[in-house]
Amino acid sequence: MPRVVVELPTMLAQVTGGRRRVDVEASTVRGALEAAFRAHPELRVHVLDESGRLRPHVLCFHNEVNSRWRESLDVPVSGGDRVTLLQAVSGG
Numbered sequence: 001m002p003r004v005v006v007e008l009p010t011m012l013a014q015v016t017g018g019r020r021r022v023d024v025e026a027s028t029v030r031g032a033l034e035a036a037f038r039a040h041p042e043l044r045v046h047v048l049d050e051s052g053r054l055r056p057h058v059l060c061f062h063n064e065v066n067s068r069w070r071e072s073l074d075v076p077v078s079g080g081d082r083v084t085l086l087q088a089v090s091g092g
Helices: 028-039 043-047
Strands: 001-005 022-025 057-060 082-087
Touching: 001 028, 022 057, 028 043, 028 057, 028 082, 043 057
Parallel strands: 001 082
Antiparallel strands: 001 022, 057 082
16 A cells, blocks of 8 residues: 655644654545544544535645545545645634
């Protein structure tokens, strides 16, 4: 199975012991996220809603492609790919 890097923003690194990268083995973007959730269970509630979809304020990129432009997270990954999570921050 390919080795993939899940990259996290600083805000989410609070639930991974400060780690901003989680190396996982997965065959899809969804699989990479699930592997990161297994390694850091508290991460799930910050990324997915109760129905298992990305929360509205969370963006997920597979390399440079925004997952919102794809029909699902079941996109195949290759070794060395990056899955990057970003959280929108607002305020003033």
